Amino acid sequence: MSPKFRRSVMGALAAVALLPSLAAPLAPAMAAEAAPKKEFEFVTLGDFTVNLPGTNRRMSYVVVSVTLETKAEQTQQFRDLSPRLKQAVLRRLMAMSERQELRPGRLDPALLRDSLYDSLAQVQEDGLKDVVITRLILS
Known part of the structure; x- marks a missing residue:
């Protein structure tokens, strides 16, 4: 495995690992918009x-x-x-x-x-x- 290929794979894995933490602040806002308001x-x-x-x-x-x-x-x-x-x-x-x-x-x-x-x-x-x-x- 070439060092260039290894770096790109590691970079992709790091990006996937960071996605949940980057999306976490947006989740409550998105859930609040999706949930119907209770009367x-x-x-x-x-x-x-x-x-x-x-x-x-x-x-x-x-x-x-x-x-x-x-x-x-x-x-x-x-x-x-x-x-x-x-x-x-x-x-x-x-x-x-x-x-x-x-x-x-x-x-x-x-x-x-x-x-x-x-x-x-x-x-x-x-x-x-x-x-x-x-x-x-x-x-």
């Missing part, structure tokens, strides 16, 4: 556990997992307000517990969702599309 995004508030008043000595409780569907351009506002949003959910669940609206047989998931939406809209209504209850456990 709505989800913000998870987490699980809320509330004790239910009982007539006997047995403890009972409800666990509710809440996720918000928000306009994509306002998702960060909801993330920034998440402590206040969580407080609003917990207050509403505790009030519903005191009124015994969270009892098995009396719990209406649609009413729960609407009630939580109303409470959350008082904190941040603009951009809030829906409240999704992802888990509901009564014990």
Whole structure:
């Protein structure tokens, strides 16, 4: 193998090795252009556990997992307000517990969702599309 041929092969291999590192800065921009823009995004508030008043000595409780569907351009506002949003959910669940609206047989998931939406809209209504209850456990 001639030295000239060896240099050209080594140069070609070096160029191929550098291509991914040269294209890497362009990849996120190209991916962002190719990906369709989301109109709505989800913000998870987490699980809320509330004790239910009982007539006997047995403890009972409800666990509710809440996720918000928000306009994509306002998702960060909801993330920034998440402590206040969580407080609003917990207050509403505790009030519903005191009124015994969270009892098995009396719990209406649609009413729960609407009630939580109303409470959350008082904190941040603009951009809030829906409240999704992802888990509901009564014990």
